[in-house]
Amino acid sequence: xxxxxxxxxxxxxxxxxxxxxxxxxxxxxxxxxxxxxxxxxxxxxxxxxxxxxxxxxxxxxxxxxxxxxxxxxxxxxxxxxxxxxxxxxxxxxxxxxxxxxxxxxxxxxxxxxxxxxxxxxxxxxxxxxxxxxxxxxxxxxxxxxxxxxxxxxxxxxxxxxxxxxxxxxxxxxxxxxxxxxxxxxxxxxxxxxxxxxxxxxxxxxxxxxxxxxxxxxxxxxxxxxxxxxxxxxxxxxxxxxxxxxxxxxxxxxxxxxxxxxxxxxxxxxxxxxxxxxxxxxxxxxxxxxxxxxxxxxxxxxxxxxxxxxxxxxxxxxxxxxxxxxxxxxxxxxxxxxxxxxxxxxxxxxxxxxxxxxxxxxxxxxxxxxxxxxxxxxxxxxxxxxxxxxxxxxxxxxxxxxxxxxxxxxxxxxxxxxxxxxxxxxxxxxxxxxxxxxxxxxxxxxxxxxxxxxxxxxxxxxxxxxxxxxxxxxxxxxxxxxxxxxxxxxxxxxxxxxxxxxxxxxxxxxxxxxxxxxxxxxxxxxxxxxxxxxxxxxxxxxxxxxxxxxxxxxxxxxxxxxxxxxxxxxxxxxxxxxxx
RNA sequence: GCGCCCGUAGCUCAGCUGGAUAGAGCAACGGCCUUCUAAGCCGUGGGUCGUAGGUUCGAGUCCUACCGGGCGCGCCA
Numbered sequence: 223x224x225x226x227x228x229x230x231x232x233x234x235x236x237x238x239x240x241x242x243x244x245x246x247x248x249x250x251x252x253x254x255x256x257x258x259x260x261x262x263x264x265x266x267x268x269x270x271x272x273x274x275x276x277x278x279x280x281x282x283x284x285x286x287x288x289x290x291x292x293x294x295x296x297x298x299x300x301x302x303x304x305x306x307x308x309x310x311x312x313x314x315x316x317x318x319x320x321x322x323x324x325x326x327x328x329x330x331x332x333x334x335x336x337x338x339x340x341x342x343x344x345x346x347x348x349x350x351x352x353x354x355x356x357x358x359x360x361x362x363x364x365x366x367x368x369x370x371x372x373x374x375x376x377x378x379x380x381x382x383x384x385x386x387x388x389x390x391x392x393x394x395x396x397x398x399x400x401x402x403x404x405x406x407x408x409x410x411x412x413x414x415x416x417x418x419x420x421x422x423x424x425x426x427x428x429x430x431x432x433x434x435x436x437x438x439x440x441x442x443x444x445x446x447x448x449x450x451x452x453x454x455x456x457x458x459x460x461x462x463x464x465x466x467x468x469x470x471x472x473x474x475x476x477x478x479x480x481x482x483x484x485x486x487x488x489x490x491x492x493x494x495x496x497x498x499x500x501x502x503x504x505x506x507x508x509x510x511x512x513x514x515x516x517x518x519x520x521x522x523x524x525x526x527x528x529x530x531x532x533x534x535x536x537x538x539x540x541x542x543x544x545x546x547x548x549x550x551x552x553x554x555x556x557x558x559x560x561x562x563x564x565x566x567x568x569x570x571x572x573x574x575x576x577x578x579x580x581x582x583x584x585x586x587x588x589x590x591x592x593x594x595x596x597x598x599x600x601x602x603x604x605x606x607x608x609x610x611x612x613x614x615x616x617x618x619x620x621x622x623x624x625x626x627x628x629x630x631x632x633x634x635x636x637x638x639x640x641x642x643x644x645x646x647x648x649x650x651x652x653x654x655x656x657x658x659x660x661x662x663x664x665x666x667x668x669x670x671x672x673x674x675x676x677x678x679x680x681x682x683x684x685x686x687x688x689x690x691x692x693x694x695x696x697x698x699x700x701x702x703x704x705x706x707x708x709x710x711x712x713x714x715x716x717x718x719x720x721x722x723x724x725x726x727x728x729x730x731x732x733x734x735x736x737x738x739x740x741x742x743x744x745x746x747x748x749x750x751x752x753x754x755x756x757x758x759x760x761x762x763x764x765x766x767x768x769x770x771x772x773x774x775x776x777x778x779x780x781x782x783x784x785x786x787x788x789x790x791x792x793x794x795x796x797x798x799x800x801x
Numbered sequence: 802g803c804g805c806c807c808g809u810a811g812c813u814c815a816g817c818u819g820g821a822u823a824g825a826g827c828a829a830c831g832g833c834c835u836u837c838u839a840a841g842c843c844g845u846g847g848g849u850c851g852u853a854g855g856u857u858c859g860a861g862u863c864c865u866a867c868c869g870g871g872c873g874c875g876c877c878a
Contacts, residue, residue: 247818255821264820271858301821302858346878383878482878508876516874517803524804530876537878564872566805594806595871632840648840660814664807665871671827672813676840678826679814686840694837732817744815747825758833758842765836779837801840 223317223328226250226261226728229307232290233263239287240280242269252725259298259306260721267303277303314720315709321724322781327788329727331373336555339377339548340366343467343474344561346383347459347481348392350413351466351614353604353668354562357593360654360794361662362560363472364739365591367792368730377552380474381544382463382481384456387534390438393451394430395420397437400451410458414613442486462615469618470650471794485543489535492542493528496579507531511575526571541572545588546581556587558737563592563663591737594665596657604668618650624674625649636800644798649674651681651795658793659743679747681795684786687750688797690757691783694776698763702780707773715756716778722749723781726789739793746789753782 233248249265266284270277281303288297288305296308321328342362345351369376395416399409410416423430440448460479467474493509496502502509509529516524528539548554559569569590576582596604606612626645634641656673660666676682695702711717722745729745732738761767762775787797 249818249820251817251820254816254824258821262820265818267820267858268818277858304821344878386878388877506875510875521803525875527875532876534876536876540878561878562872563806565878567873568878570805592806601870628840656813664814667813669813675827680826680840682840683826686838690838690841697837736817738817740815741817744825751825754841755843757837761837763837801838 223321223330223724224727224731225309225724226252227731228293229261229263229290232288232293233265233284236284236287236289237265237269240283242273242280242284253306258300258304259296259308261307261309263305263307266305270303281305309721311711311717311720314717314724315711317724318709318720318777318781322777326371327726327781327784328724329371329730335373335375337375337377337553338369338556338558339379339552339554340369340558340560341379341381341544342366342558342560343463343472344381344383345463347456347463348383348386348388348413349417351463352611353596353614353617354611356470356614356617356653357596357657357662357666358560358562359467359470359472359474360657361591361593361737361739362558363474364658364742364793365558365560365733365737366473367794368733368739368742371792372730372734374734377548377554378474378478379544379548380479380481382460382479384481385483385486387435387438389441389452389455390436391420391424391430391434392417392455393437393441393448394433395423396455397451406454407458410455413459413462466614466618469615470654471796473794480544480547482537482540485540485547488543488547489539492539492546492581493535496528496542496575499579501575501579502528513571513574515574516571524571526575528575538568538572538575541569542576542579542581545572545576549582549586554586556589557582558589558591560591560593560737563594566590566592589737591662593662597665597667599667599669601667618653620670621649621653621674622646623649624670625652628674628676640800644801647796647798648682648685648801651685651790654793654795655681655684655743658739659747661740662738679743681790682801684746684750684790684795685797686801687753688783688786688790689799689801690753691779691786692799694762694779695783698776700776702776702783705773705777705780707770707777709777710771710774713756713760715752715759716775719749719752719756719778719782722752723778723785726785730792733792742789742793746786746793749782749785749789753779753786 230248230250233250237246237248238244246269247265248263249268250261250263253259253262266281267277270280278299281299285297285299285305293310293313294307295310298306300306340362343355343359345355366376366378396409400406424434437448441452493502496511502511508527508531511526511528512523513526514523526538527536529535548557573588582588598604604612622645625648629641629645652673657666659679673680711720729741732741760775762772762779790797
């Protein structure tokens, strides 16, 4: 159940009943301060302004028409025209009981599911995945999971970089290695090293550059042997990526791959059709679309090159082909693309060109969701001490090692293998949560000590809250599924927890609407934090707690545990029974 | 030069369609373990929201100018 949506509908109905225009925004939000109820309607003031009437009187009229019998225990008008809604505790308790019986915790499946194409991760297969791919991979994956959970049809698209001139030199080098009896897997075990070696030969070795260019031509010409060699390279490189996805708990699979090469056959069509429509014209030998919507420095239309003067295609061509494929072939209602924000201009241009050319259905939204860079603690792009790029696989290994080290410093009766498994979940979770919990649009400062300190808003804190729930049930020897009593909300901590639990759905919806996983992170931290307060203030299994109260509290614990698990799962973070 | 993003507590960050006294976490300081895992809880201090104007009942949020930082701007992606 989405309380916010429910109350918004009620408020809207009241506004219409009070004679306000149908499009009046009730501006209903969760109350920002204790004492102002649970939700507040702020729309009366805005509406009064438009109609030039007294806001308090209008608010009163609205309240008179507001039907919240059973839902609200008190509705009051405050200040210049705020309407504060206090929810009925019994209603909340009932809603919780209902939610508890549902595997989805009362989160409904969308009535009108959409088809959503999500383009994320998109590593360049010429090289190994590095930290630059982390954000796209995990932010995209979190959004994908949330969309699927709400019932949308999600089509993942891993737009890998598997095409382009650099593959000429890589294939030429690989061909030589194989000729020298090297095994492809071994030769490509370290892609960075392989790339460096190929690049060095390209720069230094006589004749090699020509051979590399020859390979590009053969590849693009569809030469079978060359394609087979290319496929071999792609397979091995992709396997490296899949190992990282596995470690990262990212859901991308082989069948989600739709790389640049997949659009190869359509690129000439894209250019031709743009020419036929008069959108693309020749300029300095290249095929260019001029955008009246965007002026450059001299006030002239900005140019988007869609075909190089030598006849080659660019990523703008590929992205246009991809747009058309996604909108028409995949029938997307939404196209969501996660890339770093340096590409914002590019995707703006693509959308303008694509819409003019009819490469995207009018109903399809085209949402470029940019994210900022990962910075080191010095505020500069996150690099190794020597200034090199940090391999993603190594970063993840370090996270697990650091978590292991921190765990070994504590007293514990866990076995070695249990510790290792927990360290893996904690280390990976820490890296992901630290990233996901920040607004994706701004740059983000990477800091090992912060994310693994185990203090504050971190994955380990949430995972620990989960283990506390599990621990209670272990100790109680009770199967949560067998609990049947009514939930009673008496202590402040219980009431706060109840409301928070029931806000899960609206948070998931927020994540989906704006592709912002940090809303869910903030929510889960607040939930865990409120559970910790509850845990301290409200004894469950201790002596003197009446059976009915004990059961009620156990049910709250159960709901917290399941909500944490589900929420973390939507973020791609694992939980553990013990820590 | 033009465009996009950013500037909020010492640090890392929230702040949703403009709303009530700008919030968290870390760090600092003070309490709380014979009691469900102290990887925790409770409390205290800390802010001219980059600057200056403007719009209005109301601005961190919208508009304008400026300052500071990042990124981008025809044949890489």
